[in-house]
Amino acid sequence: MFKVEKRILAVAMKVRILDTDYVVEDGEVRLRLFCKNDQEESILCVDEKFLPYFYAVPEDDVEGLKEKVEETNFSKDEEDLKISETEVKELKDNNKVIKALKIYTNIPASVTKLKNEIWDLPETKECREFDIPFYRRYMIDKNLRIGETYELKGKKQEADDFKRKIKLESIKQTSSQDRTFEWDTLAFDIEVYQDKIIMVSLFSENFKKLLTIEDIDREYSEVFENEKELLKEFRKVINSQDPDIITGYNTDEFDFKVLRERFEEHKISMDIGRNGERMKFNRRGRFAGARVKGRMHLDIYPFVTHVLAPGLESERLDLDSVAEELLGKRKDQMTWEEMKNSWKNKEDLEKFADYAVKDSQLAYELGEEIIPQIIELSRVTGLIPFDACRLTYGQLTENFLLREAHDRNIIAQNRPGREERSKRQRQTAYEGGFVYKPEPGLYENIATLDFRSLYPTVMVSHNISPETLNLEDCDERYKVEKLGYDFCQDRKGFFPELIQELVEDRYEIKEKMGKEDTEIDYNVLNSEQKAKKILANSFYGYLGYEGARWYSRECAETTTYLGRKYIEETIEKAEEAGFEVTYGDTDSLFIRKEGMGQKEIENFLNKINQDLPDFMELEFEGLFKRGFFTSTDSGEGAKKKYALIDEEGSMKITGFEQVRRDWSPIAKETQKKVLRKVLEDNVDDAVEITKETIEMLKEGEVPVEKLKIYTTLTKKPEEYDSTAPHVEAAKKAIKKGDKIEPETTVEYVITRKGKTISDKAKLVKYAEDYDPDYYIEKQIIPVTLRVLKVFGYTEGQLKGKGRQSGLSRFS
DNA sequence: CTTGACCGGGG
DNA sequence: GTGTACGGTCAAG
Numbered sequence: 001m002f003k004v005e006k007r008i009l010a011v012a013m014k015v016r017i018l019d020t021d022y023v024v025e026d027g028e029v030r031l032r033l034f035c036k037n038d039q040e041e042s043i044l045c046v047d048e049k050f051l052p053y054f055y056a057v058p059e060d061d062v063e064g065l066k067e068k069v070e071e072t073n074f075s076k077d078e079e080d081l082k083i084s085e086t087e088v089k090e091l092k093d094n095n096k097v098i099k100a101l102k103i104y105t106n107i108p109a110s111v112t113k114l115k116n117e118i119w120d121l122p123e124t125k126e127c128r129e130f131d132i133p134f135y136r137r138y139m140i141d142k143n144l145r146i147g148e149t150y151e152l153k154g155k156k157q158e159a160d161d162f163k164r165k166i167k168l169e170s171i172k173q174t175s176s177q178d179r180t181f182e183w184d185t186l187a188f189d190i191e192v193y194q195d196k197i198i199m200v201s202l203f204s205e206n207f208k209k210l211l212t213i214e215d216i217d218r219e220y221s222e223v224f225e226n227e228k229e230l231l232k233e234f235r236k237v238i239n240s241q242d243p244d245i246i247t248g249y250n251t252d253e254f255d256f257k258v259l260r261e262r263f264e265e266h267k268i269s270m271d272i273g274r275n276g277e278r279m280k281f282n283r284r285g286r287f288a289g290a291r292v293k294g295r296m297h298l299d300i301y302p303f304v305t306h307v308l309a310p311g312l313e314s315e316r317l318d319l320d321s322v323a324e325e326l327l328g329k330r331k332d333q334m335t336w337e338e339m340k341n342s343w344k345n346k347e348d349l350e351k352f353a354d355y356a357v358k359d360s361q362l363a364y365e366l367g368e369e370i371i372p373q374i375i376e377l378s379r380v381t382g383l384i385p386f387d388a389c390r391l392t393y394g395q396l397t398e399n400f401l402l403r404e405a406h407d408r409n410i411i412a413q414n415r416p417g418r419e420e421r422s423k424r425q426r427q428t429a430y431e432g433g434f435v436y437k438p439e440p441g442l443y444e445n446i447a448t449l450d451f452r453s454l455y456p457t458v459m460v461s462h463n464i465s466p467e468t469l470n471l472e473d474c475d476e477r478y479k480v481e482k483l484g485y486d487f488c489q490d491r492k493g494f495f496p497e498l499i500q501e502l503v504e505d506r507y508e509i510k511e512k513m514g515k516e517d518t519e520i521d522y523n524v525l526n527s528e529q530k531a532k533k534i535l536a537n538s539f540y541g542y543l544g545y546e547g548a549r550w551y552s553r554e555c556a557e558t559t560t561y562l563g564r565k566y567i568e569e570t571i572e573k574a575e576e577a578g579f580e581v582t583y584g585d586t587d588s589l590f591i592r593k594e595g596m597g598q599k600e601i602e603n604f605l606n607k608i609n610q611d612l613p614d615f616m617e618l619e620f621e622g623l624f625k626r627g628f629f630t631s632t633d634s635g636e637g638a639k640k641k642y643a644l645i646d647e648e649g650s651m652k653i654t655g656f657e658q659v660r661r662d663w664s665p666i667a668k669e670t671q672k673k674v675l676r677k678v679l680e681d682n683v684d685d686a687v688e689i690t691k692e693t694i695e696m697l698k699e700g701e702v703p704v705e706k707l708k709i710y711t712t713l714t715k716k717p718e719e720y721d722s723t724a725p726h727v728e729a730a731k732k733a734i735k736k737g738d739k740i741e742p743e744t745t746v747e748y749v750i751t752r753k754g755k756t757i758s759d760k761a762k763l764v765k766y767a768e769d770y771d772p773d774y775y776i777e778k779q780i781i782p783v784t785l786r787v788l789k790v791f792g793y794t795e796g797q798l799k800g801k802g803r804q805s806g807l808s809r810f811s
Numbered sequence: 812c813t814t815g816a817c818c819g820g821g822g
Numbered sequence: 823g824t825g826t827a828c829g830g831t832c833a834a835g
Contacts, residue, residue: 111824254821285827
């Protein structure tokens with residue numbers, strides 16, 4: 001006989017998590033996991049059993065503290081602070097084992113208050129781990145990660161906020177991990193005119209739409225009566241498309257901010273969360289992240305600035321530049337002026353619409369490249385992707401450390417207060433990397449070598465870690481005489497252990513990548529190895545970062561000291577082997593020799609690597625046909641400013657002005673052309689190009705686009721204390737009746753009229769002429785002379801052929 | 812040389 | 823939100 005139950009309550013399923021948060025209901029905390037099951041259904045899973053806690057470290061007697069805490073009734077502002085439970089724990093603290101009292105309370109908000117009360121007790125030495133956000137605490141303690149699959153058991157609950165809701169009983173990782181699944185991703189972008197939203201473009205794998213309020217002849221465009229109707233449709237699209245990931249470029253600081261304003265203005269609520277919740281901003285210091293519950297809103301821009309920027313060539317981090325570098329694709333070229341005119345005059349709206357759609361498409365494609373990296377970084381650090389894409393290097397590292405510390409039964413250090421931070425900041429800087437000063441000039445046939453992950457490998461090789469430093473009790477020490485520090489070698493330190501694991505994992509992954517043939521696996525693995533590289537490289541910086549819990553100036557100082565030692569020794573050995581060293585910086589050196597070939601370089605590398613500690617390695621980076629090194633004003637070799645060219649003619653330029661936005665295009669272009677000519681061993685042509693450019697400037701033949709310099713005004717022009725060209729240019733435009741709001745990018749030109757540079761600065765549209773002298777003296781001469789003075793050229797020679805100055809008017 | 816103001820991305 | 827967290831450049835002092 002079958003026994004049929006009316007309702008089956010118990011459920012078990014395989015899920016992946018995509019977002020977590022908590023709510024407080026009836027004075028009790030409920031941790032929520034937003035999941036998807038293997039049927040791609042959204043599930044809300046609620047854990048009512050996990051309690052917030054922190055630690056109190058006793059002055060001496062932990063049992064005494066326990067008794068005191070248990071018998072006291074704590075309260076703050078007439079609010080009872082409940083202690084749910086206490087427990088004595090043995091934990092590793094630095095190189096010791098201590099006893100600490102683990103104190104549980106009922107709701108997260110009580111932790112801060114209770115911590116203050118308990119820290120005030122005479123029996124308490126200090127409190128620890130009281131500032132870890134509750135959802136992160138949960139993820140750490142339960143060892144949960146986004147991007148992995150879990151087996152969960154629980155009971156089905158009826159709920160009006162979520163279709164499938166489960167009261168959690170247990171959750172554990174599934175024995176086999178499936179990492180080939182994809183998240184539904186939707187990119188969007190808004191266009192604004194006079195503070196109102198005129199277009200919203202949305203793009204995903206199988207969806208492409210432009211919501212707008214003008215009739216535009218495009219099949220993907222849909223027209224609405226007004227902004228309010230458009231916004232309602234935006235909300236509808238998000239909810240019907242129901243994406244796991246919402247992405248875009250600078251959506252925290254722009255799109256979602258504007259959207260919130262406009263939704264408020266029309267008194268409609270932006271409920272686009274999976275449980276019907278509204279979009280809310282999570283403030284974190286200087287920035288606010290737009291949080292959409294149950295989905296991952298991943299803004300690409302902060303991740304680019306915090307994590308990817310150091311590895312990018314481009315100095316500018318706008319969508320156009322980043323997409324060009326990472327995807328080889330650019331935005332449609334349309335200026336802000338053109339967009340405004342198009343909308344104002346209702347001309348070429350199709351072009352504007354195409355531009356808008358292309359923007360969200362580009363954000364989507366950039367997301368395809370970057371989001372896997374964010375997800376993997378989230379998986380490795382154990383943070384939710386929402387955090388992983390917004391936190392800085394130091395914070396990412398710290399969250400990784402918190403999790404790894406927890407796994408090793410290590411109690412976390414406290415974050416430094418204001419006082420401590422500024423004290424750390426005031427300490428005199430320690431010496432950084434070694435830079436070998438080049439002899440200015442042009443060189444043929446240069447090989448570049450570098451130490452693979454110099455600082456991480458130095459830390460592993462010498463067991464550099466805060467808890468191995470200057471121990472009283474230690475058998476074998478690595479002594480750094482010069483600095484007066486020693487590092488215990490008896491057992492592996494916390495930091496070296498983590499670095500070694502990450503580096504070795506990376507090798508393994510890279511090996512696997514060579515074997516795997518499905519594209520998805522390759523991409524996941526590639527993202528994972530990138531994430532591990534990012535982390536492994538972050539520890540040195542972290543140890544010297546004043547906001548770090550595990551701050552250790554001594555460790556950071558020793559790491560750079562040993563880095564210098566190794567590079568200097570290598571330079572010496574290169575010279576002994578008959579190479580000429582032309583340049584070196586921190587972890588790299590440039591060497592050359594008459595008739596030098598691949599083989600000879602390899603032999604040298606092998607010799608060096610034999611003498612290096614196990615974990616360290618000097619690698620071949622590239623062979624260049626020529627290299628150019630410039631000089632400082634005093635004629636000595638300049639550090640960190642050089643250009644290389646390879647056999648194929650591709651240039652690698654470091655440190656020169658040509659990448660920076662505050663130089664006019666004409667100056668940047670000319671410098672690049674001059675560098676190329678020099679690297680082609682054609683200094684005469686380089687000089688000729690300079691002279692020609694100067695002539696063109698004098699004759700007024702240079703178009704305004706090549707002369708404009710741009711900067712963004714972040715406040716109203718009159719609110720600035722200091723004078724700066726872009727501010728003055730804006731002020732003049734206001735006098736002419738222009739309305740210039742904060743946040744506008746001003747494009748200005750230096751004109752003839754006026755005394756100072758600021759006097760002369762005018763907005764492009766009001767500039768009737770330009771000051772050839774300024775562009776020659778302050779732009780062209782400095783950037784070209786930076787290169788050509790090495791060959792004995794002077795300012796006078798470059799200005800040469802003194803012809804009469806023309807009118808320099810824009811025709 | 813040190814200090815303080817300013818900017819970034821988006822339209 | 824178990825909050826209140828950047829980093830680099832440039833002109834002025």
